[in-house]
Each structure stands twice: as structure tokens, then as C-alpha cells.
Amino acid sequence: MNVLLCSINTLLKGLYDISGVEVGQHFYWQIGGFQVHAQVLITSWVVIAILLGSAIIAVRNPQTIPTDIQNFFEYVLEFIRDVSKTQIGEEYGPWVSFIGTLFLFIFVSNWSGALLPWKIIQLPHGELAAPTNDINTTVALALLTSLAYFYAGLTKKGLGYFGKYIQPTPILLPINILEDFTKPLSLSFRLFGNILADELVVVVLVSLVPLVVPIPVMLLGLFTSGIQALIFATLAAAYIGESMEGHH
């Protein structure tokens, strides 16, 4: 009996530890007056390195008839242009780079969390995971999107951009203003929640049954990660397109 109680106690303690590991703990760096989440920065740098490295390899020796990696990257670029074009419309050109950056960064971040064995490297506090696992990253991305669509609307229509707040009727003014806050909120929370949930589910399953059982969930995680990246990029493009489209 005593042994059982002791065992349950250790189990509970272990569970608290796990929950503490997953959401609570961070590895802090002090930069200026700010405390930054170092594990996010480290994984972001890895993601950036992967993206830059593969891009450099892809464009190092361009051919007229694209070979493997060049072909793949051209396909990705075509895909991003396609998304931007369908969402933004004819003037999508200048925004391809922004949408593409969002999509590729989020996609590679999500997949790095799902595919790379981050846990091999051990930090003093917290643990390495996908950068989008941290709400700061997703909020930053979502705020960038907000800035982008404000910029797009203001440069396209000048101050007349604010005329869309009283369309179709002035009664909707509060709701239209509220939308500017809910857009980044929903964008950031959707991405953050999905990725965190994916990784949590995988970690909990791994801790319960270490082999085979987590594999379907991990595959599902890959799928949803890709979908989330696509959704984020598509919605950002849609917001930009919405603020640029004419109301006449």
C-alpha cells in the first residue's frame, strides 16, 4: 500500500514535471532590459539557416531546364505566387516576398518541430521546440501581418482607406474597428494553439507509450503543421488583398 502511494506520488510529481516542462519553463537570455526566450531564438536561427542554406544551394547554379532542387524551389515559388495571386489579385507582385517569407518560415518551423530531434540537445531550462510553439513568435508574425495590410491599404488609397470602416453602414464601425484587433489575435492564437497542441499530444503519447503509437499522431501533426502554415499565409494575403481592393 505504502509502495503504491509512493509510486502514485512520484507519478504525479512526474506529471507536474512534464506539464512544467512543456509550457512553463523557458530558457531566458537577458538582452538589454528584456528577457528573451532563448530556445525560440536558437530554433529560429536553425530554421533561418535551413531556409537560407537551401535557397543558396538552389540558386547557386541555375539551369534553363531546372534540376532537382532548383525545380523544387521553383515549384514552391510558383505555389506561393499562386496563393498570393488568388488572394490579393492583380497587384500581388510586391507582396509575394512577404507572403512567401511567412509561409516558408512558418512551414519550416512547424516541420522542424515535428521532424527534427530537438530533444537531443539539452538546455539549462526548458527545451528546444518549433519556434511557432511560442506565442511570442506567432504574435510577432501576426502583428507584422497587421502592419502589412495597413501599409498596403494606406499606400493604395491614402487616408480614404479608413472609409472602409463605415462600410456598408456606419453602425458597423465598432465591429470594423474590433476586426483590426481580432485579426492578429486569431492569426497568432490559431497557429500557436495548433502547433503547441500537436507537440503536446506527441510528447504526452511518447511519455505514455514510447514506440509506434505516437507515429500516426506525428504524421497527423505534419499534416496540420503544413495546413497551418498555408492558412496563415493565405489569411495574411487575404487581409492584404481585402485592404487593397476598391469599394466603388
Add this chain to the structure above:
Amino acid sequence: MKNVTDSFLSLGYWSSAGSFGFNTDILATNLINLSVVFGVLIFFGKGVCVNDLLDNRKQRILKTIQNSEELRGGAVEQLEKARARLRKVEMEAEQFRVNGYSDIEREKLNLINSTYKTLEQLEIYKNETIHFEQQRAINQVRQRVFQQALQGALGTLNSSLNNELHLRTINANIGMFGTLKEITD
């Protein structure tokens, strides 16, 4: 149960470790599952992505390039043809120009010649007319002088004709006729 607890405990232990390091627990780092997922991803990714999307894309690009090459070849051919025609037309135009110049030159010469001839003819006519007029004037003057001389002679005759002269003349004429008769006899 013990195993699970151990794994929990070990996870807790690592996470609260105070420094950088490597985690060597294969189960906790999820290496096996990750490699399986990686394998599945690469297998299906190769099947779907590489074979379908990328190869199709490559084929499409190849076909497009081929089409453009063909179109370019056709365009170059047409350009060559057009150039040849242009050259021919230019040559013809040159010929026409040269011919036209020579024609114009000849026409000019002809015109000058004929005008010159006409002028010569006119000159001759003019000279003839002048000559004729001169002759006529001379004739008129001569006639007039002759008339005046005759009138003078007639006046002189009329004024100096009297009986004695008349008789003398008649006698002289008779004598002349008499001598003429003697001679003939």
C-alpha cells in the same frame, strides 16, 4: 508501470538539469518514431512530390522550351524569307530607278533635239520671210522708179513734141524704112 514512471522521472530530471548537454535516452528523445516518420515522409514525398509534381513540371518546362524553340525556328525562317524578298524588291527598285533615270535622260535629249530642230526650221523660215520681204521691197522700189522714169519720159516727150519734131521723126523713120527696104531688096 514502473517503466513509465521511470521515464517520467528521467524526463523531469533532464529538464531541470542546469546546463547544456546531450540527451542520450533514445526513447525520451523520440528518435525511433522520428526516424519512422522521416522514412514515411521521404517515401511518400518521393512518390508524390518528386514523381508527380516535379517531373510533370520538368516535362512541362521541357515541352514549353521545345515549343518556343520550334516557334523561334519558324520565326527565323520567316524572317529569312522576308529578308530575301526585301532584297529582291530592293534590287528591282534599284533597276527601276536606273531605268527610269536613263529613260528620263533619253527623253530629255530627244526633247532638246526636237526643239533644236524646230528652232532651226523657224530660223530658216524667218530668213526666207525676210529675204522675200526684201525682194518685194526692192521690186516695189524698182517699179516705182521705173514708173517715175516713164512718166518723166512721157512728160518730156509731151512737152517737147511739136510739128517740126514730129515731121523730122516721121521723115527719119521713113528714111529708115527706105533704107531697110533697099537693104532687103
